Amino acid sequence: MSFELTGKLIVKEDTVNISDRFKKREFVIDVPNDRNPEWNDTIKFQTTQDRTELIEPFNLGDDILVAFNIKGNKWERDGKVNYFTNLEAWRIEKVGSGSSSTPGAAPLPDQPEALPPEEGEDDFPF
Template identity: 35%
Template sequence: MEIRGKVHEIGEVQQVTDTFKKRDLIVAYAENPQFVEYIRFESTQDRVNIFDNLTIGEDIEISFNLRGRPWTNKDGITSYFNSLVAWRVTKLGNTTANSASSPQQADIPPVDISSNNADDDDLPF
């Protein structure tokens, strides 16, 4: 699975046990810009370094696996947990930097070519 969003927060590597480490990444996902979702992804073990070259506010596409597992407490009640485990992050081109170097259509003033006045016609043919 993949989604696109902006890097909101980059967590530190957490050494959970002697043999297990993980790291979190929070992505601002704005499918509807009015209601931004903040989604937590995690990377584990040898993949914790895939968040190293990211900066906050950067546009990314993140590839991940959806995992779910049950957990039963001491009273015998079972709860279910989901996790989004990232395995690849791709930086996307920053559209605001590209638009500054090339004019957008809205930046170019309109030209009125509908004039029917013959006095304005200075073409030689």
């Protein structure tokens, strides 16, 4: 199941190499709150692997539409259990322009294929 949100790009982090086989990049959009206009929602997304460059063409202040999936993970270490939820962006478009984050490229599929689990990666749950 995929979702979409539209908002103003307010944070664009650098790509972080978690390991030699896994990298991620985070960004944040400011989404108007329809129920209380005084309080906008700030929503953090992440992109991973070959999608870390999706946010690159966009500038802070741009209005963008983000297509994303919700990912949840359970992570156990030393007897402690943690649960993580990530909003995994897989398509980004500038609002009103109709252009995607990968100009000239074929459109991304509606549902990206799941990445295989990383073996031996115990420092991070994702």
